[in-house]
Amino acid sequence: MVFLGGQVLPGNVGRAILGPFADQRAVDALNHSLGVDRPLLVQYGTWIWNFLHGDMGTSYIFRAPVAPFVIDALGNSLKLALIAFVLVVPIGILGGVIAALNLNRPLDRIISLGGLSVTVLPEFVTGIILILIFGVWLRWLPIAAAWPKGAGFFTQIYYLILPSLPLFLVLFGYIARMARSGMIEALDSDYTRTAVLKGLPWRTVIWRHVLRNALLPTITVIATQTGYLIGGLVVIETLFRYQGIGSLIFTAARGKDFPMLEAGILTIGIVYAVATLVADFLYSVLNPRIRLGAEQ
């Protein structure tokens, strides 16, 4: 499907690389050496076969194998996404839990409304406002995610805090809302009432009985947000000039670098599938009612 998408895009590849004034014979020769003049099915077969063997093709623009670019970019994007996730999952859940425990009081209103408002804003809008506040006015954080060569682990994190914040804000609203409604439902249930009535301390009731049940749907939501996160990365990486998979796809799409584009999108597809699988697995581990495998 990705491959077909790439092929449907019109535009003569050789022409795109050599420019509009190049000699037609040169264009034909280049098309031939890149193999784009062969029948579609042959190209598709070769592409899949090579991809499975770790060869993602050759970039039309860089004239070099695509794989190193994609792997570098994926690594960079994972760093960024990981920081956003590490921040947002605990804070989002905490926010939702606090909101639910203070249901309909001002604190709940602030968390719910605030979370909802930042969730609906485009990432580049929150990004720009955050850059202005922390990068330009307060000068606390660097405004581009380009650290000096050979920078250590903590320096890299320091440079990635600002880019990860817009992603954090968008995800925060979703996660907090799911955690809140999960908590409300669990607090309202019979088993919570039983636990309270049998004299357990409130703290124990929350930790042992309510939280476990409340957080299950939240995990599913977190996993479904991976797809969104990838879309968000395209925007954020462009805004912060970060060499991730999103900006790789963006640049490839602009330059009609199809092998790069296809490899990038297929990689994203694989990441998405893996994330969904991990979420299913986590869900079954946490939920005693769904135990997969032979435990009988």
Place this chain on the structure above:
Amino acid sequence: MSATDSPPLPAVPDAVAQRSPWGEVLHTLLRSPTFLTGLGILLFWVICALLGEHFVPYDPLDADIINTLAPPSADHWFGTDQLGRDVFSRVIVGSRDILTVAPLATILATIAGTALGLVIGYFRGIVDDIVSRVLEAFMAIPVVIIALLAIVALGTSKITVIVVIGLSFAPIIARTVRSAVLAERELDYVAAAKLRHEGALHTMFVEILPNVIPPILVETTVRLGYAIFAVATLSFMGFGIQPPSPDWGLSISSNYGMIGGGFWWTVLFDALAIASLVIGVNLVADGVHGAFND
């Protein structure tokens, strides 16, 4: 959805039964502070889009080479950009393109999604299975990526943006309509229409459609918020509205490179404008959702 779309069970006088559900919704809406705040913000921008060019102090496209990048002052309330264009005038008039493209995309998504949802909800079976799987596959791909590919293929124009956003939102509306139709098609009035030998098209569009309007309306207002989100993002990426339009996303994309130099006024007001519009539409959507679900 609960009380408004099913035929009233108790015997109510005809006139009341026909007017009251919509009247009630309107009544709730007009007393909802959420809805009214959102509507106020939305109306403000609609007026700016329609009449803005008549009352702004400068022509939003007029370059003034002597006064480039001037900070906010009495002459230029929001300062000027790198070509000396008045940022205040640009922000006001900049609402026009996004408020044309986003609603049109939403309307397209609603029409396509409703038709599709009616068909798969009504026929169910193998049609539903196949179409639903395809729709799910579509929904798994982020809109930005679909748009990126489509726009590379088709070239950039307002029409492309409308079609791309409209078609990528259609599956979501189709899903909502489908589940509403699944509940409706079991009701007596549908069975009656079938007994009268009405055609499938008549049953779908004349009998069922009026009864699934509430969820469609709610979904449409929610989608409008996302459409604005998407249009702004695409314009920012350079794949949406094109220069020299004073569009907000576009202005941010051409000015944010200089943000490190401290020229905050060239992007801040555009960012706030997008933020206010998106939040306004979402407040309206929230109000509409609340009015139909109480």
